[in-house]
Amino acid sequence: MDFRRIEMIFLIVFLALDVFLLASYTQKGSNATYNTTPTVTNEQAIIQDMKDDHITVPKLSNDKGEGYYLASKIEDVLASNTKQLSSQSTSYNYDTHKLTSQFNVPIGYDKNNVVTVLKSFVENEHNVLHGREYVYQSGMSDEKSTVVFAQKTKQGVIIDPQGTLTFKISNGNVTGYTQTYLPNITVLREKQTTISARDAIELLYTSSEISQNSKIVWYKLGYSELIDVRGSIIYVPVWNVMIQHKGTKNETLKKVNALTKTIIKGTTTTDASSSSSSSASTTVDADD
Template identity: 40%
Template sequence: MDFKRIEMIFLAVFIALDVFLFVTLKQSRQPIELSGNQTQTTSLASELRSDGISIKHTLAKTHQQGYYLASSNRPALAAQVRELENQHVTLSNNNTTLTSRLVEPLNFKSGQATTAIDKFRQDKHNVAFGKDYQYVPELSTSTEIVYAQKVPNGVLLDGDGQITFQKHKNMITGYIQTYSATITTLREKENTISAKEAVNTLYTHNEIPNNTIIQGMKLGYTKLMDVKGSTVYIPAWYVSLESKASKNVTNKRVNAFSGEIMKNHD
């Protein structure tokens, strides 16, 4: 198939997606309202406190902007495997997930893991497309350091474009990588709901249990649907909730365009 025909197919797909998304947006857009019990003298923060819910960081009231994005479902990592050196590599999930075990662990000084990784990932013989990612502390843990793929006006946060580096003491022993190819904007920028509105949505729908800590919030892109060989992404608020009793952490997602609560991936 020649390049011109491929270009025309992608153009037709994006036009169809654009029409579909316009209709979907008009149908799903709902105004974000405060709790029905809330008055002008009772803030969301005080309601949360009354239920033993605390907030680690201030909830921003500002509205940001985002796009509808689309990516090709063509696996891009398989073609890069031959460039990687000094690591044992396997591909899985129809060649969309790359797992690497380093022959020699990447050593770093205490507290400087991301500094070492940032230098390491710049070399295409170490990490495919390594320059296309950025560190996301909200998704990282004591044993995993997560980088998300950069896209227009944000990063992918749902796993389709991530590198998770395995950390053991002061060493990086390997990583798991996914990558979304050919990211394209489908529509002009649109305003998103604020962080405060996202929390209010979760709270009024009983999605935040009593005695919980809202550990963090981050606006990023998440998968909306797969259509004709492409994946469509939208901005979403990722909200991390930690139980004060068990210390278990759960993550919630809120569609940053419509304000609807999104089901977690299986």
């Protein structure tokens, strides 16, 4: 078989292949249909599943924020400065690093203005140590029994047992408070992107952490303890999600690491208390 004949055979084969491919493409194009109905996304499907499970879901944001790895050494600075406080008796627990105060004269207030009264109260350094570094938290408060403030930093608010100021209310009077405080907070790493509120709540649901017939009463992004390393506590941005069980009215606090998108095990369950509407903050910020 000479070279010219071989060349002709290859040419015929290639031409036949081109004709086949062209015919296939034309047939595919003529039979194609176009669906203009928008498809349901996975996120929409999850939210619908939650509603089908009778889970009340507030409006959720897809916005992502920024946060840091923070560190604070365990120091009992509150215990060292109680002498500057006036008109109150104090005690300090070195195991929990918590200051407890009892007012000599309870603070009275008019109906519905307890928050305003206490916001002004904490501004005075003779009333609360480092009081100006705390900000009111509506979702965490029940104004009939407790009003909660959280420590704020340049990087954001602390939502953790360490860094909390809680006023006690009894018979219409503020009788005292408990306080914890994080000193000398340092940034360990550059800021990183945090997951959105929607990401956190969908993760809790798909991980069976939100049961049927429940309600998400509030959610907030803040710093919580990750690990204790040789006397220093490492804090990370965490989505805190309060879930109320409609049948029992009990509330359970769930936590999601906002940097790694992982659930932090260990929840807190309490009796139901009045909670404000959800906070849709997408950065680790403080309530006004």
